[in-house]
Amino acid sequence: MKYVYAVLLALILGAVGFTWLTLHWDYSRGERVGYVQKFSSKGWVCKTWEGEMAMVTMPGTLTEKFAFTVPDDVVAAKVNASAGKRVALHYAQHRWIPSSCFGETEYFVTDVTPAD
Secondary structure (H helix, E strand, O other), X not given: OHHHHHHHHHHHHHHHHHHHHHHHOOOEEEXXXXXXEEEEEEOXXXXXXXXXXXXXXXXXXXXXXXXXXXXXXXXXXXXXXXXXXXXXXXXXXXXXXXXXXXOOOOEEEEXXXXXX
16 A cells, blocks of 8 residues: 555656646747737636737738737736737747646746837
8 A cells, every 4th residue: 555655646746846847947938029919817717818919020921820828917917018019028938738727828928028
């Protein structure tokens, strides 16, 4: 019976460690520039800020959409305040996050700056 508990404890600690690693170790970092067109707090149990930005490279071309998650309420307020303006979203990409409770996308916005 001790071995069953030891294996269960090892599995739980492994899952917690893997989750911590995926949330704190960036796969990549960067920034995207465009116009935030959708932004809302979503989720039944775990509320997260989810958004979509339209990136236009040149006038008259098709827009590319960038889906993102904002884990911080202060940054979410900055995104809301910049609605309708061209902004640069600074993000960190976190791959293989085991639950959508942390966000629906793998792109976590860390800062917002105006792009003139």
